[in-house]
Amino acid sequence: xxxxxxxxxxxxxxxxxxxxxxxxxxRGDGSGAGPKLSQWYHQYGEAGTEQAVKRYAAAYKKxxxxxxxxxxxxxxxxxxxxxxxxxxxxxxxxxxxxxIQGGQVVDLTDLLEGVKDDFNPAVLTPKTYDxxxxxxxxxxxxxxxxxxxxxxxxxxxxxxxxLDALVDAARKLTTKKVKGLFLGNDGGAGVLGGTxxxxxxxxxxxxxxxxxxxxxAAALALAKIYQLYADKSLLLGxxxxxxxxxxxxxxxxxxxxSGLWALPQVQKELGDDFGVLPFxxxxxxxxxxxxxxxxAAVSARSKHKEAASDFVKxxxxxxxxxxxxxALSYGFHIxxxxxxxxxxxxxxxxxxxxxxxFTTDHGYAQPLLWTPASQTAYQxxxxxxxxxxxxxxxxxxxxxxxxxxxxxxxxxxx
Amino acid sequence: MTAERxxxxxxxxxxxxxxxxxxxxxxxxxxxLLWSVGLSFFDAHNTVTPTEFVxxxxxxxxxxxxxxxDSLRTFLVFTAFIVPATYVLSLALALMxxxxxxxxxxxxxxxxxxxxxxxxxxxxxxxxSIFNGVRFGLANTVLGWFGGDPxxxxxxxxxxxxxxxxxxxxxxxxxGFYMILFxxxxxxxxxxxxxxxxxxxxxxxxxxxRHITLPQLRATSIAVVLLLVINAFQAFDEFYNLxxxxxxxxxxxxxxxxxxxxxxxxxxxxxxxGSAGAVVLALIIVVxxxxxxRWFGLGRREE
Numbered sequence: 181x182x183x184x185x186x187x188x189x190x191x192x193x194x195x196x197x198x199x200x201x202x203x204x205x206x207r208g209d210g211s212g213a214g215p216k217l218s219q220w221y222h223q224y225g226e227a228g229t230e231q232a233v234k235r236y237a238a239a240y241k242k243x244x245x246x247x248x249x250x251x252x253x254x255x256x257x258x259x260x261x262x263x264x265x266x267x268x269x270x271x272x273x274x275x276x277x278x279x280i281q282g283g284q285v286v287d288l289t290d291l292l293e294g295v296k297d298d299f300n301p302a303v304l305t306p307k308t309y310d311x312x313x314x315x316x317x318x319x320x321x322x323x324x325x326x327x328x329x330x331x332x333x334x335x336x337x338x339x340x341x342x343l344d345a346l347v348d349a350a351r352k353l354t355t356k357k358v359k360g361l362f363l364g365n366d367g368g369a370g371v372l373g374g375t376x377x378x379x380x381x382x383x384x385x386x387x388x389x390x391x392x393x394x395x396x397a398a399a400l401a402l403a404k405i406y407q408l409y410a411d412k413s414l415l416l417g418x419x420x421x422x423x424x425x426x427x428x429x430x431x432x433x434x435x436x437x438s439g440l441w442a443l444p445q446v447q448k449e450l451g452d453d454f455g456v457l458p459f460x461x462x463x464x465x466x467x468x469x470x471x472x473x474x475x476a477a478v479s480a481r482s483k484h485k486e487a488a489s490d491f492v493k494x495x496x497x498x499x500x501x502x503x504x505x506x507a508l509s510y511g512f513h514i515x516x517x518x519x520x521x522x523x524x525x526x527x528x529x530x531x532x533x534x535x536x537x538f539t540t541d542h543g544y545a546q547p548l549l550w551t552p553a554s555q556t557a558y559q560x561x562x563x564x565x566x567x568x569x570x571x572x573x574x575x576x577x578x579x580x581x582x583x584x585x586x587x588x589x590x591x592x593x594x
Numbered sequence: 595m596t597a598e599r600x601x602x603x604x605x606x607x608x609x610x611x612x613x614x615x616x617x618x619x620x621x622x623x624x625x626x627l628l629w630s631v632g633l634s635f636f637d638a639h640n641t642v643t644p645t646e647f648v649x650x651x652x653x654x655x656x657x658x659x660x661x662x663x664d665s666l667r668t669f670l671v672f673t674a675f676i677v678p679a680t681y682v683l684s685l686a687l688a689l690m691x692x693x694x695x696x697x698x699x700x701x702x703x704x705x706x707x708x709x710x711x712x713x714x715x716x717x718x719x720x721x722x723s724i725f726n727g728v729r730f731g732l733a734n735t736v737l738g739w740f741g742g743d744p745x746x747x748x749x750x751x752x753x754x755x756x757x758x759x760x761x762x763x764x765x766x767x768x769x770g771f772y773m774i775l776f777x778x779x780x781x782x783x784x785x786x787x788x789x790x791x792x793x794x795x796x797x798x799x800x801x802x803x804r805h806i807t808l809p810q811l812r813a814t815s816i817a818v819v820l821l822l823v824i825n826a827f828q829a830f831d832e833f834y835n836l837x838x839x840x841x842x843x844x845x846x847x848x849x850x851x852x853x854x855x856x857x858x859x860x861x862x863x864x865x866x867x868g869s870a871g872a873v874v875l876a877l878i879i880v881v882x883x884x885x886x887x888r889w890f891g892l893g894r895r896e897e
Contacts, residue, residue, distance in 0.1 A: 255861045256859060256861070259859075259861060262640070263642055263863075276861060276862075278640045279640060281639075282639060284640060357729065364841070365748070365839065366749060366839060366841070366844055367749060369841075369844070370842055371841060373841075416727045416746030417725075417727010417728060417731070417744075418726070418728050419722060419726055432728055551862060552861040552862030553857075553862050556661075556842065556856065559842055559845075560661065563846075567749070567750075567751045567844075568751050568752060568846075569752075
């Protein structure tokens with residue numbers, strides 16, 4: 181198993197898939213005291229991030245930390261590597277419920293002693309299972325709706341505050357050359373996920389571990405997403421996907437759902453000609469934005485679990501200066517520490533300030549119990565509803581059945 | 595004594611040549627295969643050394659999963675498109691190239707060249723430049739000349755335009771390779787047969803093709819169809835690269851291997867369920883291939 185896995189990675193490196201996973205930490209020799217640790221990050225798109233994390237690692241004196249920067253399907257890579265001895269000691273990841281239940285990650289509760297309250301509860305809760313903390317939130321990412329002020333004004337459309345208004349606005353903004361709204365090339369099934377449900381006042385999984393959208397309001401909300409598709413208001417088949425603001429910047433669409441990370445680029449190219457919104461409310465619900473955070477976790481197969489946990493504590497708990505630098509100097513994220521988020525000047529004005537407000541007021545994080553199996557079942561149904569006009573009620577009934585079975589499975593294990 | 599040593603030498607040399615391959619085959623093919631069969635009887639979430647035996651539960655789960663049966667349907671549809679299309683196109687190319695008297699080697703190479711292109715690269719070209727959904731994609735530009743609206747080729751399910759993209763990319767990639775097989779077959783046909791047909795008054799063209807060329811190509815055709823079906827079963831690269839995104843894969847056009855990839859190797863590492871699916875698929879391939887071989891009379895002595 182180990183050999184073939186290695187051979188595979190070596191082959192991948194050979195053709196340049198993993199070109200960036202070098203072992204050069206950018207530091208001279210001599211400082212290498214203590215155990216050798218390997219730390220994995222997924223590939224951040226923003227320039228400078230890789231150099232920054234390598235700089236942090238090099239500054240740690242109690243162990244020799246090697247950073248691996250991994251492009252490609254990061255979640256799959258870590259999931260596979262965690263099965264072997266040759267995986268990372270420290271990695272950023274969910275960690276997922278199956279990883280926690282399978283004993284693949286180490287309990288990190290002690291690391292947060294005394295500072296637990298300083299971590300934003302929205303992102304700390306999904307790292308908590310069985311009363312223990314399994315990953316230290318690094319930075320908060322969130323998604324929101326960008327709109328082009330000038331285009332909305334030309335079409336005589338107000339920034340939409342309800343889902344119905346969004347459907348109307350997207351239709352009015354659609355012309356032969358420009359589409360009204362971009363929710364990703366799959367029509368939104370992937371990126372929206374549970375957001376329309378939360379905006380309709382529902383949730384994916386309730387606090388006591390039941391299906392949270394077994395309600396007629398869910399079908400009503402999802403039918404409106406289908407309306408967007410049926411009206412041909414959605415941009416589809418763009419060269420870049422929702423996570424990249426290019427489609428919005430190139431004028432292919434008047435509104436786009438994207439991440440907070442896109443904000444600096446949008447601001448640079450459009451100046452004042454854009455605004456941001458949360459996902460608008462539907463019915464008796466309230467607006468919603470998805471928030472999430474990579475957690476720094478320690479592999480249970482690591483040979484130096486103590487040293488690895490110490491390193492995580494040093495970087496993600498003690499070194500607030502690095503956390504601030506990581507969140508704000510390269511891409512655009514909200515620090516996971518409330519004290520840091522309050523201090524950050526960049527987050528005090530304009531669209532960034534609004535994004536922070538959306539996060540506090542309307543943010544929801546995907547529950548830990550929402551496993552990939554549930555996610556797939558839901559996303560398949562959502563895609564069929566949006567693109568094939570499948571009946572939302574019957575599709576959702578199937579999803580509810582599958583998700584309850586999955587919830588039973590994971591609850592049985594605890 | 596020399597005879598005995600020669601025998602021993604033979605054995606030694608046999609193992610020197612065969613040993614490494616047998617070892618590799620055992621280690622990298624048979625061990626994982628049997629391991630996977632073993633996993634299929636366990637609850638193996640995120641582990642390859644599971645402890646919880648669940649009997650046939652995984653098989654029951656995979657067979658009752660409508661996504662799995664959908665993936666089999668996708669495979670059937672794909673086969674129904676790609677096998678006849680490749681067969682006809684590569685045969686037509688072979689017949690044409692075979693008739694060319696000048697620069698035959700040039701045309702042979704030109705049509706064979708796409709076979710050297712990787713599926714991933716071709717899929718990306720198809721996705722990004724030819725069939726991208728916005729107004730400046732190649733296909734949409736052509737549509738625009740005739741006043742058509744841009745079509746989101748890969749995201750439209752009604753009508754299912756994505757099949758056009760998936761089938762054409764594979765057709766382009768593999769037609770040249772099968773053309774070479776047909777060319778080899780054509781060159782083995784005795785020219786005397788054509789002369790005899792001409793003497794008997796067969797008109798060149800359809801009649802000769804139907805009664806001389808096709809029957810003489812029977813062995814090649816059988817091999818080509820078998821290979822095409824097995825290749826269609828193993829379809830993964832172009833589907834994955836055309837349709838997947840960071841958030842997963844749409845519920846349509848999901849062939850069996852893509853389905854298995856997402857349940858066993860994606861974020862949810864349900865290796866038990868994935869192994870059960872793989873075993874079911876392997877059995878289907880065995881049945882189909884044996885059935886096909888029987889039907890075509892493969893391996894039967896030529897009369």
